[in-house]
Amino acid sequence: MNTDRRTRLGDAAMEVLAEHGGRGLTHRAVDAVADVPPGTAKNYFPSRDALLRAAAEHCVRRYRAITEELAARGPAPGSRRALVAQLTGLLADVAGPGRARLLACLELQAEAARRPALSDILDPIAASDFPGMELAQRAAGLPLTPAASRTVTLALHGAITHLLAGGPATLAAAGLDDLDRFVRELLDVVCPE
Template identity: 45%
Template sequence: MVPYNDRVPPANEQRRAQLADAGIELLVESGVHGVTHRAVDRRAGLPAGTASNYFRSREALLVATARRVVERHQADMAEAARTAPAPVGGDGVRRTIDLIAGSLMLAAGPHRARYLAIFELRLESLRRPALAAAIDELMAEMAAFTGGHHAELGLGIPPAAIPPMLVMYGGALFALVTGPAEAVTSQAVQPLAVAIVQGGLAAARFTPA
Protein backbone atom coordinates (compact mmCIF):
# COMPACT_ATOMS: atom_id res chain seq x y z
CA MET A 1 0.00 0.00 0.00
CA VAL A 2 1.31 3.43 -0.88
CA PRO A 3 1.33 5.64 2.20
CA TYR A 4 -0.82 8.76 2.03
CA ASN A 5 1.50 11.75 2.31
CA ASP A 6 -0.27 14.50 0.38
CA ARG A 7 0.18 17.87 2.02
CA VAL A 8 -2.69 20.28 2.63
CA PRO A 9 -2.54 22.78 -0.23
CA PRO A 10 -1.99 26.44 0.62
CA ALA A 11 -5.01 28.68 0.83
CA ASN A 12 -6.30 29.67 -2.59
CA GLU A 13 -5.69 33.42 -2.71
CA GLN A 14 -8.05 33.83 -5.65
CA ARG A 15 -10.82 32.12 -3.66
CA ARG A 16 -10.02 34.26 -0.61
CA ALA A 17 -10.35 37.40 -2.74
CA GLN A 18 -13.61 36.12 -4.23
CA LEU A 19 -15.06 35.68 -0.75
CA ALA A 20 -13.90 39.12 0.39
CA ASP A 21 -15.35 40.73 -2.74
CA ALA A 22 -18.68 39.09 -1.90
CA GLY A 23 -18.36 40.57 1.59
CA ILE A 24 -17.92 44.05 0.09
CA GLU A 25 -21.11 43.67 -1.94
CA LEU A 26 -23.08 42.49 1.09
CA LEU A 27 -21.79 45.34 3.25
CA VAL A 28 -23.11 47.87 0.77
CA GLU A 29 -26.46 46.14 0.36
CA SER A 30 -27.23 45.06 3.91
CA GLY A 31 -24.66 46.59 6.26
CA VAL A 32 -22.44 44.66 8.63
CA HIS A 33 -25.27 42.44 9.87
CA GLY A 34 -25.72 41.07 6.37
CA VAL A 35 -22.15 39.75 6.23
CA THR A 36 -22.28 36.16 7.47
CA HIS A 37 -20.36 33.11 6.34
CA ARG A 38 -23.49 31.62 4.79
CA ALA A 39 -24.43 34.83 2.97
CA VAL A 40 -20.89 35.25 1.63
CA ASP A 41 -20.89 31.67 0.32
CA ARG A 42 -24.18 32.26 -1.47
CA ARG A 43 -23.11 35.59 -2.95
CA ALA A 44 -19.79 34.17 -4.15
CA GLY A 45 -21.56 31.12 -5.64
CA LEU A 46 -19.45 28.73 -3.57
CA PRO A 47 -20.35 25.61 -1.56
CA ALA A 48 -21.66 26.10 1.96
CA GLY A 49 -18.83 26.13 4.48
CA THR A 50 -16.24 27.66 2.13
CA ALA A 51 -16.08 31.02 3.90
CA SER A 52 -15.79 29.42 7.33
CA ASN A 53 -12.88 27.31 6.07
CA TYR A 54 -11.00 30.48 5.14
CA PHE A 55 -12.20 32.74 7.96
CA ARG A 56 -12.90 30.94 11.22
CA SER A 57 -14.82 33.78 12.86
CA ARG A 58 -17.15 36.48 11.61
CA GLU A 59 -14.67 39.09 12.78
CA ALA A 60 -11.96 37.46 10.68
CA LEU A 61 -14.32 37.67 7.71
CA LEU A 62 -14.87 41.40 8.32
CA VAL A 63 -11.13 42.03 8.66
CA ALA A 64 -10.49 40.17 5.41
CA THR A 65 -13.08 42.33 3.69
CA ALA A 66 -11.38 45.50 4.95
CA ARG A 67 -8.00 44.21 3.79
CA ARG A 68 -9.43 43.47 0.36
CA VAL A 69 -10.56 47.10 -0.01
CA VAL A 70 -7.03 48.28 0.83
CA GLU A 71 -5.47 45.75 -1.57
CA ARG A 72 -7.68 46.94 -4.41
CA HIS A 73 -6.97 50.59 -3.61
CA GLN A 74 -3.23 49.97 -3.66
CA ALA A 75 -3.54 48.08 -6.94
CA ASP A 76 -5.39 51.04 -8.46
CA MET A 77 -2.69 53.46 -7.30
CA ALA A 78 0.08 51.23 -8.65
CA GLU A 79 -1.70 50.96 -12.01
CA ALA A 80 -2.20 54.72 -12.16
CA ALA A 81 1.51 55.25 -11.52
CA ARG A 82 2.44 52.70 -14.18
CA THR A 83 0.24 54.21 -16.87
CA ALA A 84 0.67 57.88 -15.99
CA PRO A 85 2.39 60.00 -18.61
CA ALA A 86 5.89 61.23 -17.91
CA PRO A 87 5.74 64.32 -15.66
CA VAL A 88 6.14 67.68 -17.29
CA GLY A 89 7.77 70.36 -15.15
CA GLY A 90 8.67 70.18 -11.51
CA ASP A 91 5.49 71.35 -9.80
CA GLY A 92 4.99 68.45 -7.43
CA VAL A 93 2.12 70.18 -5.63
CA ARG A 94 0.14 70.59 -8.83
CA ARG A 95 0.76 66.99 -9.79
CA THR A 96 -0.30 65.82 -6.33
CA ILE A 97 -3.55 67.78 -6.57
CA ASP A 98 -4.29 66.21 -9.94
CA LEU A 99 -3.43 62.76 -8.61
CA ILE A 100 -5.74 63.13 -5.59
CA ALA A 101 -8.56 64.61 -7.68
CA GLY A 102 -8.34 61.64 -10.03
CA SER A 103 -8.27 59.22 -7.10
CA LEU A 104 -11.38 60.79 -5.56
CA MET A 105 -13.24 60.64 -8.87
CA LEU A 106 -12.38 56.96 -9.24
CA ALA A 107 -13.12 56.06 -5.62
CA ALA A 108 -16.45 57.91 -5.42
CA GLY A 109 -17.48 56.90 -8.94
CA PRO A 110 -16.71 53.43 -10.38
CA HIS A 111 -15.42 52.10 -7.05
CA ARG A 112 -18.04 53.72 -4.81
CA ALA A 113 -19.20 50.41 -3.30
CA ARG A 114 -15.84 49.37 -1.89
CA TYR A 115 -15.43 52.65 0.02
CA LEU A 116 -18.98 52.54 1.35
CA ALA A 117 -17.97 49.11 2.64
CA ILE A 118 -14.88 50.37 4.44
CA PHE A 119 -16.89 53.14 6.11
CA GLU A 120 -19.42 50.55 7.29
CA LEU A 121 -16.54 48.56 8.78
CA ARG A 122 -15.03 51.62 10.44
CA LEU A 123 -18.32 52.33 12.20
CA GLU A 124 -18.66 48.69 13.24
CA SER A 125 -15.10 48.77 14.63
CA LEU A 126 -16.31 51.17 17.34
CA ARG A 127 -17.98 48.12 18.88
CA ARG A 128 -15.30 45.56 18.00
CA PRO A 129 -11.83 46.29 19.42
CA ALA A 130 -10.14 43.56 17.36
CA LEU A 131 -11.64 44.93 14.14
CA ALA A 132 -10.60 48.46 15.18
CA ALA A 133 -7.01 47.31 15.74
CA ALA A 134 -6.94 45.57 12.36
CA ILE A 135 -8.28 48.63 10.54
CA ASP A 136 -5.80 50.91 12.35
CA GLU A 137 -3.02 48.58 11.17
CA LEU A 138 -4.34 48.74 7.62
CA MET A 139 -4.48 52.54 7.74
CA ALA A 140 -0.88 52.69 8.94
CA GLU A 141 0.05 50.38 6.07
CA MET A 142 -1.87 52.66 3.72
CA ALA A 143 0.02 55.72 4.97
CA ALA A 144 3.36 54.00 4.34
CA PHE A 145 2.22 52.87 0.89
CA THR A 146 1.02 56.38 -0.02
CA GLY A 147 4.29 57.95 1.12
CA GLY A 148 6.25 55.47 -0.97
CA HIS A 149 3.96 56.04 -3.94
CA HIS A 150 4.50 59.80 -3.77
CA ALA A 151 8.25 59.34 -3.43
CA GLU A 152 8.36 57.08 -6.51
CA LEU A 153 6.56 59.75 -8.51
CA GLY A 154 8.98 62.42 -7.29
CA LEU A 155 6.21 64.67 -5.97
CA GLY A 156 8.30 66.17 -3.19
CA ILE A 157 5.53 65.90 -0.57
CA PRO A 158 7.11 65.76 2.92
CA PRO A 159 6.34 62.60 4.91
CA ALA A 160 4.81 64.66 7.72
CA ALA A 161 2.11 65.83 5.32
CA ILE A 162 0.90 62.33 4.46
CA PRO A 163 -1.08 61.45 7.67
CA PRO A 164 -3.16 64.66 7.69
CA MET A 165 -3.71 64.35 3.94
CA LEU A 166 -5.07 60.83 4.43
CA VAL A 167 -7.44 62.05 7.16
CA MET A 168 -8.74 64.83 4.93
CA TYR A 169 -8.95 62.49 1.95
CA GLY A 170 -11.06 60.12 4.04
CA GLY A 171 -13.39 62.92 5.08
CA ALA A 172 -13.79 64.15 1.51
CA LEU A 173 -14.39 60.62 0.26
CA PHE A 174 -17.00 59.98 2.95
CA ALA A 175 -18.92 63.09 1.90
CA LEU A 176 -18.74 62.08 -1.78
CA VAL A 177 -19.78 58.42 -1.44
CA THR A 178 -22.61 59.12 1.01
CA GLY A 179 -24.02 61.93 -1.13
CA PRO A 180 -25.75 61.82 -4.52
CA ALA A 181 -23.71 59.98 -7.13
CA GLU A 182 -24.42 62.69 -9.70
CA ALA A 183 -22.70 65.23 -7.43
CA VAL A 184 -19.34 63.55 -8.02
CA THR A 185 -17.94 65.81 -10.74
CA SER A 186 -14.52 67.20 -11.53
CA GLN A 187 -15.80 70.65 -10.55
CA ALA A 188 -16.78 69.35 -7.10
CA VAL A 189 -13.69 67.22 -6.58
CA GLN A 190 -10.93 69.61 -7.68
CA PRO A 191 -11.37 72.10 -4.79
CA LEU A 192 -11.35 69.19 -2.33
CA ALA A 193 -8.05 67.96 -3.76
CA VAL A 194 -6.58 71.46 -3.43
CA ALA A 195 -7.69 71.67 0.20
CA ILE A 196 -6.28 68.22 0.98
CA VAL A 197 -2.84 69.00 -0.40
CA GLN A 198 -2.58 72.53 0.92
CA GLY A 199 -3.92 71.44 4.31
CA GLY A 200 -1.43 68.58 4.52
CA LEU A 201 1.48 70.86 3.65
CA ALA A 202 0.33 73.43 6.21
CA ALA A 203 0.05 70.73 8.87
CA ALA A 204 3.58 69.53 8.08
CA ARG A 205 4.89 73.07 8.69
CA PHE A 206 2.85 73.62 11.85
CA THR A 207 4.79 74.05 15.09
CA PRO A 208 2.77 74.12 18.33
CA ALA A 209 3.27 77.27 20.39
Protein backbone atom coordinates in the same frame (compact mmCIF):
# COMPACT_ATOMS: atom_id res chain seq x y z
CA MET B 1 -6.95 25.95 0.37
CA ASN B 2 -7.90 27.33 -3.03
CA THR B 3 -6.48 30.89 -3.31
CA ASP B 4 -8.83 31.89 -6.15
CA ARG B 5 -11.88 30.82 -4.17
CA ARG B 6 -10.59 32.59 -1.07
CA THR B 7 -10.18 35.79 -3.13
CA ARG B 8 -13.65 35.35 -4.59
CA LEU B 9 -15.10 34.97 -1.11
CA GLY B 10 -13.19 38.08 0.05
CA ASP B 11 -14.67 40.01 -2.89
CA ALA B 12 -18.11 38.73 -1.99
CA ALA B 13 -17.71 39.67 1.69
CA MET B 14 -16.73 43.18 0.64
CA GLU B 15 -19.78 43.42 -1.65
CA VAL B 16 -22.11 42.19 1.10
CA LEU B 17 -20.71 44.75 3.54
CA ALA B 18 -21.08 47.52 0.98
CA GLU B 19 -24.63 46.54 0.06
CA HIS B 20 -26.08 45.39 3.39
CA GLY B 21 -23.78 46.74 6.10
CA GLY B 22 -22.23 44.87 8.97
CA ARG B 23 -25.47 43.24 10.09
CA GLY B 24 -25.96 41.76 6.64
CA LEU B 25 -22.56 40.04 6.61
CA THR B 26 -23.33 36.37 7.02
CA HIS B 27 -21.73 33.24 5.65
CA ARG B 28 -24.89 32.50 3.73
CA ALA B 29 -24.95 35.97 2.13
CA VAL B 30 -21.28 35.65 1.12
CA ASP B 31 -21.93 32.21 -0.40
CA ALA B 32 -24.82 33.64 -2.42
CA VAL B 33 -22.86 36.62 -3.75
CA ALA B 34 -19.81 34.46 -4.52
CA ASP B 35 -22.11 31.93 -6.22
CA VAL B 36 -20.58 29.00 -4.37
CA PRO B 37 -22.23 26.05 -2.64
CA PRO B 38 -23.78 26.76 0.78
CA GLY B 39 -21.25 26.36 3.56
CA THR B 40 -18.23 27.33 1.45
CA ALA B 41 -17.59 30.62 3.25
CA LYS B 42 -17.94 28.84 6.60
CA ASN B 43 -15.29 26.32 5.51
CA TYR B 44 -12.83 29.09 4.69
CA PHE B 45 -13.81 31.49 7.49
CA PRO B 46 -15.33 29.48 10.38
CA SER B 47 -16.55 32.42 12.48
CA ARG B 48 -18.06 35.83 11.82
CA ASP B 49 -14.87 37.40 13.17
CA ALA B 50 -12.87 35.39 10.62
CA LEU B 51 -15.23 36.58 7.89
CA LEU B 52 -14.84 40.21 9.01
CA ARG B 53 -11.06 39.76 9.12
CA ALA B 54 -11.06 38.32 5.59
CA ALA B 55 -13.11 41.28 4.34
CA ALA B 56 -10.71 43.71 6.03
CA GLU B 57 -7.65 42.00 4.53
CA HIS B 58 -9.31 42.05 1.13
CA CYS B 59 -10.04 45.80 1.44
CA VAL B 60 -6.38 46.41 2.33
CA ARG B 61 -5.20 44.47 -0.76
CA ARG B 62 -7.61 46.34 -3.03
CA TYR B 63 -6.61 49.70 -1.56
CA ARG B 64 -2.92 49.01 -2.16
CA ALA B 65 -3.63 47.86 -5.71
CA ILE B 66 -5.57 51.01 -6.64
CA THR B 67 -2.97 53.37 -5.16
CA GLU B 68 -0.21 51.57 -7.08
CA GLU B 69 -2.27 51.64 -10.28
CA LEU B 70 -3.01 55.35 -9.99
CA ALA B 71 0.62 56.14 -9.28
CA ALA B 72 1.71 54.11 -12.31
CA ARG B 73 -0.73 55.60 -14.81
CA GLY B 74 -0.65 59.23 -13.65
CA PRO B 75 1.59 61.94 -15.05
CA ALA B 76 5.27 61.69 -14.21
CA PRO B 77 5.88 62.43 -10.55
CA GLY B 78 7.62 65.59 -9.49
CA SER B 79 5.10 68.27 -10.30
CA ARG B 80 2.09 69.87 -8.68
CA ARG B 81 0.07 68.91 -11.78
CA ALA B 82 1.01 65.24 -11.33
CA LEU B 83 -0.05 65.37 -7.69
CA VAL B 84 -3.38 66.98 -8.58
CA ALA B 85 -4.00 64.23 -11.14
CA GLN B 86 -3.13 61.50 -8.63
CA LEU B 87 -5.31 62.90 -5.84
CA THR B 88 -8.18 63.60 -8.23
CA GLY B 89 -7.89 59.97 -9.40
CA LEU B 90 -8.07 58.71 -5.82
CA LEU B 91 -11.22 60.75 -5.15
CA ALA B 92 -12.79 59.72 -8.46
CA ASP B 93 -12.16 56.09 -7.50
CA VAL B 94 -14.14 56.63 -4.27
CA ALA B 95 -17.16 57.85 -6.20
CA GLY B 96 -16.72 55.24 -8.95
CA PRO B 97 -15.15 51.80 -9.07
CA GLY B 98 -13.85 51.96 -5.49
CA ARG B 99 -17.25 52.75 -4.01
CA ALA B 100 -17.96 49.22 -2.75
CA ARG B 101 -14.48 48.93 -1.25
CA LEU B 102 -14.82 52.24 0.60
CA LEU B 103 -18.32 51.46 1.85
CA ALA B 104 -17.02 48.12 3.12
CA CYS B 105 -14.06 49.85 4.77
CA LEU B 106 -16.36 52.28 6.58
CA GLU B 107 -18.48 49.37 7.80
CA LEU B 108 -15.33 47.60 8.94
CA GLN B 109 -14.12 50.71 10.78
CA ALA B 110 -17.40 50.84 12.66
CA GLU B 111 -16.95 47.15 13.55
CA ALA B 112 -13.34 47.86 14.57
CA ALA B 113 -14.60 50.17 17.29
CA ARG B 114 -15.96 47.01 18.93
CA ARG B 115 -13.40 44.50 17.63
CA PRO B 116 -9.82 45.71 18.13
CA ALA B 117 -8.42 42.90 15.96
CA LEU B 118 -10.04 44.57 12.95
CA SER B 119 -8.46 47.87 13.89
CA ASP B 120 -5.08 46.13 13.79
CA ILE B 121 -5.73 45.25 10.13
CA LEU B 122 -7.27 48.56 9.04
CA ASP B 123 -5.07 50.97 10.97
CA PRO B 124 -2.01 50.54 8.74
CA ILE B 125 -4.01 51.72 5.70
CA ALA B 126 -4.91 55.11 7.14
CA ALA B 127 -1.64 55.42 9.02
CA SER B 128 0.37 54.82 5.84
CA ASP B 129 -1.63 57.52 4.06
CA PHE B 130 0.05 60.23 6.13
CA PRO B 131 3.72 59.54 5.32
CA GLY B 132 2.74 58.47 1.80
CA MET B 133 0.89 61.71 1.17
CA GLU B 134 3.71 63.75 2.66
CA LEU B 135 6.19 61.99 0.37
CA ALA B 136 3.97 62.63 -2.68
CA GLN B 137 3.56 66.29 -1.77
CA ARG B 138 7.30 66.72 -1.25
CA ALA B 139 8.00 64.96 -4.57
CA ALA B 140 5.67 67.47 -6.23
CA GLY B 141 7.80 70.29 -4.83
CA LEU B 142 5.13 71.73 -2.55
CA PRO B 143 6.32 74.08 0.21
CA LEU B 144 5.38 71.73 2.99
CA THR B 145 5.26 71.33 6.73
CA PRO B 146 4.14 68.13 8.46
CA ALA B 147 0.99 69.96 9.62
CA ALA B 148 0.19 71.06 6.06
CA SER B 149 0.64 67.51 4.82
CA ARG B 150 -1.66 66.15 7.54
CA THR B 151 -4.25 68.79 6.67
CA VAL B 152 -4.31 67.69 3.01
CA THR B 153 -4.57 64.03 4.01
CA LEU B 154 -7.35 64.66 6.52
CA ALA B 155 -9.28 66.78 3.99
CA LEU B 156 -9.11 63.91 1.50
CA HIS B 157 -10.23 61.43 4.15
CA GLY B 158 -13.08 63.76 5.10
CA ALA B 159 -14.22 63.96 1.48
CA ILE B 160 -14.76 60.20 1.31
CA THR B 161 -18.04 60.02 3.23
CA HIS B 162 -19.54 62.89 1.23
CA LEU B 163 -18.51 61.29 -2.06
CA LEU B 164 -20.04 57.99 -0.98
CA ALA B 165 -23.31 59.59 0.11
CA GLY B 166 -23.39 61.57 -3.12
CA GLY B 167 -25.79 64.28 -1.95
CA PRO B 168 -25.62 66.91 -4.71
CA ALA B 169 -26.13 69.87 -2.37
CA THR B 170 -23.40 68.64 -0.01
CA LEU B 171 -21.03 67.88 -2.88
CA ALA B 172 -21.56 71.39 -4.29
CA ALA B 173 -21.20 73.04 -0.86
CA ALA B 174 -17.95 71.16 -0.21
CA GLY B 175 -16.63 71.79 -3.72
CA LEU B 176 -16.64 68.06 -4.43
CA ASP B 177 -18.81 68.45 -7.52
CA ASP B 178 -15.57 69.17 -9.43
CA LEU B 179 -12.84 66.92 -8.02
CA ASP B 180 -9.99 68.47 -9.99
CA ARG B 181 -10.93 71.95 -8.79
CA PHE B 182 -11.37 70.65 -5.22
CA VAL B 183 -7.85 69.20 -5.17
CA ARG B 184 -6.27 72.27 -6.78
CA GLU B 185 -7.99 74.62 -4.34
CA LEU B 186 -7.07 72.40 -1.36
CA LEU B 187 -3.41 72.46 -2.35
CA ASP B 188 -3.55 76.20 -3.08
CA VAL B 189 -4.95 76.94 0.38
CA VAL B 190 -2.67 74.60 2.32
CA CYS B 191 0.48 74.98 0.22
CA PRO B 192 0.26 78.15 -1.88
CA GLU B 193 2.64 78.40 -4.83
